[in-house]
Amino acid sequence: DSGVTQTPKHLITATGQRVTLRCSPRSGDLSVYWYQQSLDQGLQFLIHYYNGEERAKGNILERFSAQQFPDLHSELNLSSLELGDSALYFCASSVYRERRNTEAFFGQGTRLTVV
Amino acid sequence: AQTVTQSQPEMSVQEAETVTLSCTYDTSESDYYLFWYKQPPSRQMILVIRQEAYKQQNATENRFSVNFQKAAKSFSLKISDSQLGDAAMYFCAYRGPFGNEKLTFGTGTRLTIIP
Numbered sequence: 302d303s304g305v306t307q308t309p310k311h312l313i314t315a316t317g318q319r320v321t322l323r324c325s326p327r328s329g330d331l332s333v334y335w336y337q338q339s340l341d342q343g344l345q346f347l348i349h350y351y352n353g354e355e356r357a358k359g360n361i362l363e364r365f366s367a368q369q370f371p372d373l374h375s376e377l378n379l380s381s382l383e384l385g386d387s388a389l390y391f392c393a394s395s396v397y398r399e400r401r402n403t404e405a406f407f408g409q410g411t412r413l414t415v416v
Numbered sequence: 417a418q419t420v421t422q423s424q425p426e427m428s429v430q431e432a433e434t435v436t437l438s439c440t441y442d443t444s445e446s447d448y449y450l451f452w453y454k455q456p457p458s459r460q461m462i463l464v465i466r467q468e469a470y471k472q473q474n475a476t477e478n479r480f481s482v483n484f485q486k487a488a489k490s491f492s493l494k495i496s497d498s499q500l501g502d503a504a505m506y507f508c509a510y511r512g513p514f515g516n517e518k519l520t521f522g523t524g525t526r527l528t529i530i531p
Contacts, residue, residue: 407461
């Protein structure tokens with residue numbers, strides 16, 4: 302158990318809908334990262350939050366948004382869903398020590414299926 | 417932009433034998449981290465080993481060790497005394513310095529253990 306909690310584990314929804322994926326980082330971790338794993342794109346970085354502020358953005362679609370709350374949990378919102386958004390979405394958190402973020406620990410992922 | 421290349425889509429090894437998975441990367445940065453993650457059929461991403469670029473000594477974690485060749489930008493993973501539980505996808509990942517802390521992943525190597 303990595304200590305990173307993601308809910309739900311599975312989600313099936315229709316095209317055009319909106320869903321919210323939730324992530325609770327490990328206790329004490331200030332950084333949260335979101336990644337998408339799909340068969341054709343592999344593992345892709347979406348976005349990084351540090352202590353409530355957006356730190357970096359990757360190949361995140363405009364239909365997708367995220368935020369990190371004061372209690373450090375994070376949510377990834379996916380809207381106007383398309384079939385191609387079907388993927389495994391991972392959240393990861395990392396320890397900050399010696400003035401840097403170190404290794405990332407991953408949650409179990411949310412498998413999103415758009416039908 | 418950083419890239420990570422894993423040129424072996426699939427590898428197999430006899431149980432109790434040793435196997436080496438290859439990874440090369442490209443970066444212009446001098447301060448970075450490299451990781452190997454394991455993804456078993458459960459789809460969980462599990463950190464196997466990490467290497468800081470400024471350390472010349474190769475990292476070791478029990479049966480797992482790396483051969484880090486900074487000048488050649490090579491980072492291979494050696495698994496000794498292979499066990500059935502080692503069967504998984506293995507991903508090599510790069511993380512840059514402060515301000516560029518996202519993980520860039522290779523395409524993965526599927527490792528099969530032959531009993």
